[in-house]
Amino acid sequence: GYATLDTHRNLRFGFPEVVLGEPKTVEQLLGIVGTLVERKQTVLVTRLQPDKAEALVARFPKGEYHPVARIFHLKQGKVRAGRVAVVTAGTSDIPVAEEAAITAEAMGAEVRRVYDVGVAGIHRLLRRREEIQECHAAVVVAGMEGALGSALGGLVGIPVVAVPTSVGYGANFKGVSALLAMVNSCASNVATVNIDNGFGGGFYAALISRTKGRR
Amino acid sequence: GYATLDTHRNLRFGFPEVVLGEPKTVEQLLGIVGTLVERKQTVLVTRLQPDKAEALVARFPKGEYHPVARIFHLKQGKVRAGRVAVVTAGTSDIPVAEEAAITAEAMGAEVRRVYDVGVAGIHRLLRRREEIQECHAAVVVAGMEGALGSALGGLVGIPVVAVPTSVGYGANFKGVSALLAMVNSCASNVATVNIDNGFGGGFYAALISRTKGRR
Amino acid sequence: GYATLDTHRNLRFGFPEVVLGEPKTVEQLLGIVGTLVERKQTVLVTRLQPDKAEALVARFPKGEYHPVARIFHLKQGKVRAGRVAVVTAGTSDIPVAEEAAITAEAMGAEVRRVYDVGVAGIHRLLRRREEIQECHAAVVVAGMEGALGSALGGLVGIPVVAVPTSVGYGANFKGVSALLAMVNSCASNVATVNIDNGFGGGFYAALISRTKGRR
Amino acid sequence: GYATLDTHRNLRFGFPEVVLGEPKTVEQLLGIVGTLVERKQTVLVTRLQPDKAEALVARFPKGEYHPVARIFHLKQGKVRAGRVAVVTAGTSDIPVAEEAAITAEAMGAEVRRVYDVGVAGIHRLLRRREEIQECHAAVVVAGMEGALGSALGGLVGIPVVAVPTSVGYGANFKGVSALLAMVNSCASNVATVNIDNGFGGGFYAALISRTKGRR
Amino acid sequence: GYATLDTHRNLRFGFPEVVLGEPKTVEQLLGIVGTLVERKQTVLVTRLQPDKAEALVARFPKGEYHPVARIFHLKQGKVRAGRVAVVTAGTSDIPVAEEAAITAEAMGAEVRRVYDVGVAGIHRLLRRREEIQECHAAVVVAGMEGALGSALGGLVGIPVVAVPTSVGYGANFKGVSALLAMVNSCASNVATVNIDNGFGGGFYAALISRTKGRR
Amino acid sequence: GYATLDTHRNLRFGFPEVVLGEPKTVEQLLGIVGTLVERKQTVLVTRLQPDKAEALVARFPKGEYHPVARIFHLKQGKVRAGRVAVVTAGTSDIPVAEEAAITAEAMGAEVRRVYDVGVAGIHRLLRRREEIQECHAAVVVAGMEGALGSALGGLVGIPVVAVPTSVGYGANFKGVSALLAMVNSCASNVATVNIDNGFGGGFYAALISRTKGRR
Amino acid sequence: GYATLDTHRNLRFGFPEVVLGEPKTVEQLLGIVGTLVERKQTVLVTRLQPDKAEALVARFPKGEYHPVARIFHLKQGKVRAGRVAVVTAGTSDIPVAEEAAITAEAMGAEVRRVYDVGVAGIHRLLRRREEIQECHAAVVVAGMEGALGSALGGLVGIPVVAVPTSVGYGANFKGVSALLAMVNSCASNVATVNIDNGFGGGFYAALISRTKGRR
Amino acid sequence: GYATLDTHRNLRFGFPEVVLGEPKTVEQLLGIVGTLVERKQTVLVTRLQPDKAEALVARFPKGEYHPVARIFHLKQGKVRAGRVAVVTAGTSDIPVAEEAAITAEAMGAEVRRVYDVGVAGIHRLLRRREEIQECHAAVVVAGMEGALGSALGGLVGIPVVAVPTSVGYGANFKGVSALLAMVNSCASNVATVNIDNGFGGGFYAALISRTKGRR
Ligand SMILES: Nc1ncnc2c1ncn2[C@@H]1O[C@H](COP(=O)(O)O)[C@@H](O)[C@H]1O
Ligand SMILES: Nc1ncnc2c1ncn2[C@@H]1O[C@H](COP(=O)(O)O)[C@@H](O)[C@H]1O
Ligand SMILES: Nc1ncnc2c1ncn2[C@@H]1O[C@H](COP(=O)(O)O)[C@@H](O)[C@H]1O
Ligand SMILES: Nc1ncnc2c1ncn2[C@@H]1O[C@H](COP(=O)(O)O)[C@@H](O)[C@H]1O
Ligand SMILES: [Mg+2]
Ligand SMILES: [Mg+2]
Ligand SMILES: [Mg+2]
Numbered sequence A, B, C, D, E, F, G, H: 001g002y003a004t005l006d007t008h009r010n011l012r013f014g015f016p017e018v019v020l021g022e023p024k025t026v027e028q029l030l031g032i033v034g035t036l037v038e039r040k041q042t043v044l045v046t047r048l049q050p051d052k053a054e055a056l057v058a059r060f061p062k063g064e065y066h067p068v069a070r071i072f073h074l075k076q077g078k079v080r081a082g083r084v085a086v087v088t089a090g091t092s093d094i095p096v097a098e099e100a101a102i103t104a105e106a107m108g109a110e111v112r113r114v115y116d117v118g119v120a121g122i123h124r125l126l127r128r129r130e131e132i133q134e135c136h137a138a139v140v141v142a143g144m145e146g147a148l149g150s151a152l153g154g155l156v157g158i159p160v161v162a163v164p165t166s167v168g169y170g171a172n173f174k175g176v177s178a179l180l181a182m183v184n185s186c187a188s189n190v191a192t193v194n195i196d197n198g199f200g201g202g203f204y205a206a207l208i209s210r211t212k213g214r215r
């Protein structure tokens, strides 16, 4: 009744409106997913709690739930994108990174995961520079002081999408310190999305990696 | 003596280190620009005051100063990029927008300017949607409440780089309200750089528009 | 014993003091509502939890509980107001919107609900412009970046009361980003009330819609 | 060249786009005002510095400059609105109050000024309650702790538009304390615009006072 | 073992160190209270949870627990102070007010309670002005926009100790809006203590009321 | 014309409304001071710039200007108060301290100045403890981290009025760090006024020192 | 799989990477600790919940769990450091202090504990000055207004590492007031780590105390 | 008259009270420096404007003014300390770095300057790692996002004192972003002093480098 689905989005992006699962009831989700399935559109439900995911998978067995990323994905039709690297500072940043990775894969990107390579031991990142440089875009996921955003930006020549995370405590202010670090990055190839917004980071990087198609 | 030039940058981006003109003395600038000219590299000096610009143009007559953008540009060699749209909410946002536009042009992009089309009269933006959609990336430049970021993101299917500006007063907090609006954008194709960072916005969009080259 | 009821309010507004239900015990509520009922005044209890609502409805069966709005309403006598539109950006903003709508209806207004028409798909709002324009005032309810406040203000020529919501995460800061966007609106027909204050938004819009009476 | 005038606004409000004078050059202002004059539209230029005002008055002698309000006004055609009270806490708030008053008058309202009646001596306000209550809307202008917003809201039964000012020092944070006080007002007939936004306050109150016309 | 009791305090104030009950275990509390009792000093334990209070009362039956104020008080010896008024804006502010009132009484003051007289209905406060004026100091307890601090300060000629409370929501920021209002008070007889610090407000007012003794 | 003098204040405090000199013109000041002189009231003008002070002293030679405190004082009639100590952390805090001291003296208090005794060399304060303890109230004036507020509160048994100053830099945020320190003081005999509000601190302490009169 | 252990750290500090226990599962912890044990490295797991600690102690009985500090420690090989004092303002700061103390001891330092000596009763600190002065570095742990940082810095001639704690309420903002106080310290021998970062404070002080080794 | 010199400081640190030159008049400075010279103590005046420096050098020709560091230094007697590295991110950070370097040298340290090696080109830092590692402590000076703090901390095994600078713009908030980055550092050998506090950073590092003396 109340929801107004944005049917234009598939036309603009070649990818339909993504559903934010967290605040919705199982009934609402079953309804929305059902509609999308009928229209032969790919379904992506993010920030989805495990129990609600179960109900979706039961009804739509072609869909898959990624528990770390908290994403339900039901693929329909074909999408194509380029190569995307997803890089994290610590192990605690991995859930947000997986949200980015699964989103990018759902949009057709090939994803390279480079995890736990933060600046407290920068040699870990230096070892993997080549691998990242070969991608069309990188997502960097970091909490605490968010220094990895600039460090990675300073090492590669591709667009870097920075996702600050709320990992940390005290004067971290639930991700604000990392967000500020990334917005103030001294590397010019870094742009930033919201704290813990793995979905946005993955979507944006995949979109960049596709740019070829539109020239 | 003290400065440590980053010679790796040209290798990574096909574009040398850009010089921040504001805090440097004329002597420092003449020195640094001289070095870059000798190395046959393109020179871009941003946030450059008119009086210091005069001295640079006098010494290096092949360079050009863009007063609204406050950029000194001396082209050497060839660079190639795609199409970039630069969109502003009001007329006061134009200096930041020009900084973005001149930067993107220096990197080889073809730039389309769409100015003073803010959401207080949204029909002005709707009229120009097609023009923007044909680009590989858009830079959106807005102060006050920064709503144009989401409004534009919601209209086109390309990556949008949002540059909040410090235009406004009171609870605008010198651009913070626009920055927050852009970071929280409900459109997934929006990523953000620092307040008044026209250079960063133009650089990032031009970089995206080039992605093709690296696939 | 402790409470000091404000009996002047009915004289000023033609509407009695509204009771904030959240922090009060069932006993306190039964007492206060009883007093108002005896005085033949309309009762409105806001932010009322379901379990406490049950007790009120049991004792005062003429009253009605609106679960989404979390409002208990017991009508006595007649009130008259004009037409009010209530507009939301997303589906998560609906509880706050319903608080506004039920409040305005309790004050005698005719309410038009326009839900889930945020700027990520602005065509949804454009389709319904006429409907809103015909009202005497509009309440706009939006979280995240709150861009709908300015977008709506820019489309219609009536006073718009903006209610920022705490919907969002990260740099949304529980509604602060939306609040700032609305307070900084580039549309001059937008004024703002507190985050999640649906009651205030509905009350203010209904009051405007009644202005005729006092000229 | 760059400016995109919003010609729709006169249709929506019966009042053209208001020009923000502060950031514009004399040349830009002469051009914009000239265009509006030709189109037979009322001209209102706000936040206009005295020296630029002189140039406007010299060229357009039918216009008038209000130095305290910093507004240039050139009336063309007829507008009608109701009664608006403008109330201030201290004498330092008067420039913002005058911006509100002149704006409301330009929109056709009859304005009642009630100045320097802050809560440090509340009897001053009590004496003038009747006068304010007879209006269709009130603008309250206050800095420091902004308590007058709630105090006035609690005394009258009409919509109050609160304009926080940057008057104060220290933990006033250039008007933030007053803004917060107004947004958190315990009186339900108070809505708020930006710090020092006298124009917005006067515009909104005048718009309310006109509501009759549209019913 | 770890605690270092401040035995100087009784000498300075004629009142011993007050114990903050919230973070302490029952065992720690029984130990500390036991020591104070032995030394024949009055005991005041603040922010004490009901279950821990029960254990204290069981062991020290001469003590009394005030559940609304959450204070345990065991009187030993005599203390004398003057008259203190405790004034609140709403009913939700009463727990903090009771903390102030019980503390002041424990220090020997005679306390007058004036509750639920906020500025949304200022006539309620005007009715009780005389009663407050006769005291040596007043404690004002208010949340939301905290306007009662200035309103009371403007009505009486005695020192007012303002206690902001965390009552409110949204842009109230858990009491910050009220704190700022009080610190910025335009009335010069207002000084402020921490948010929800009823104990501090009552202690300070009682201390003022005693000043006579020391002249 | 515009100003509404608060004539009640002399009745409440035995001291007339104090004039804030900073934002007023010489003409306004001459007018207001003239009125007060005619009414035989003591005149106190605070935050008064030297050039405007000269004009006042020329016209009213019985008045005196205190350049460090930036106060103009013209005594008429008699006032009586107790003993007040004014204590500063550093030498840069002295202007604010003098504003407090002169205000308290104007209200009839005997003032003891204890300057430059901050916690970086706490022995300086310990040496002067007795002197302060003999007063009825103390004003403590400190910037940077504001630790002197708690340190003094912990040493004496009298009410302490804390005035944070904007002395400092960086994360001092123009006095916010000192303000927070004082509001959070672990000493219960500390209450706080606005940053740099020497006038308020001196007024409040003098008022306390007079409390005797009213018992 | 995902974790990238930083094996360089033992070389740099003579102490291996410390494991942050809070966000890790028991399985992850058993794996990581096992690896470190095999490599004959000392194990330190911080912020470890009691239930997970039990599992570690069961599997590695040579390790010990410190419940107040919430640290698991398994010593292998020898480390040497100097003398470190750990000083707290109140008893509620002790858990953070113990985290510092146990960490410093694990790094080979001799630790002196000086607890509950805050500035509300400064004589308690003065009594123990000598004891602290004899150490090579001190860790000061304080919440609320954090004044002890400067007070201690002002008493001793050794480097002081300040750890603000989140102890307090209201305008304490979970430790921000103490953090600001410490960062703004007027004593030059104070440097600061994150709120509640006992581990960091103890590590840094122990590192200083070892400096000798490297000269 | 007003100043209270802290003569204890030389005893504690073997280094006298350092004079903050900025807010003092030439007369005050000549007086204070004269006193220190008589007492045969080393003089250090920081944040000293060039014109005032001239007067000091004229009167005390044995002293020297360092214009970039803005420090006046007059050496008397002997002091000894270890090796300190001073590292900066950019060239704009050099004035703060020089303040640190000159201070450390005045305290007897041997200083190694490593400037303009920020993370946007991290190879510049890697090249100089050895040089820094051989010191007893390092001062890291960085603005913008302050990532160099963690990057350096992660490369060396010595205590790092981080000095955030106000270099940057927009969401840098005059150094707050760098301060937060440093306080949240994922490297455990980083402690932080105030924004732009080069003096504090140099003092603290030199103090660490001396620790040997006291063991
Ligand atoms: N949901 C609400 N949000 C804000 N204010 C409210 C709300 N509901 C009632 N009020 C106001 O709060 C006051 C009632 O507070 P109380 O005396 O605690 O019941 C009245 O002045 C109402 O106008
Ligand atoms: N003083 C003012 N404060 C806020 N907005 C204003 C003010 N004056 C004009 N405006 C608005 O600002 C816009 C004009 O901006 P511009 O295109 O830069 O002239 C119009 O939409 C006006 O409604
Ligand atoms: N330095 C000051 N700081 C804060 N308030 C002041 C100061 N001087 C005077 N006041 C107060 O400001 C009000 C005078 O404001 P005004 O009517 O603008 O002169 C009076 O209520 C005074 O109590
Ligand atoms: N309590 C703590 N607070 C801050 N940092 C810590 C703490 N415990 C360990 N660390 C650091 O956090 C990192 C370990 O993170 P992880 O890889 O997630 O185990 C190491 O660099 C440690 O130095
Ligand atoms: Mg790790
Ligand atoms: Mg415009
Ligand atoms: Mg939707």
Ligand SMILES: [Mg+2]
Residues within 6 Å of the ligand: D090, D091, D116, F003, F004, F005
């Ligand atoms: Mg006045």
Ligand SMILES: [Mg+2]
Residues within 6 Å of the ligand: C003, C004, C005, E090, E091, E116
């Ligand atoms: Mg009430």
Ligand SMILES: [Mg+2]
Residues within 6 Å of the ligand: F089, F090, F091, F116, H003, H004, H005
């Ligand atoms: Mg001094």
Ligand SMILES: [Mg+2]
Residues within 6 Å of the ligand: E003, E004, G089, G090, G091, G116
């Ligand atoms: Mg204690």
Ligand SMILES: [Mg+2]
Residues within 6 Å of the ligand: B003, B004, B005, H089, H090, H091, H116
């Ligand atoms: Mg450089």
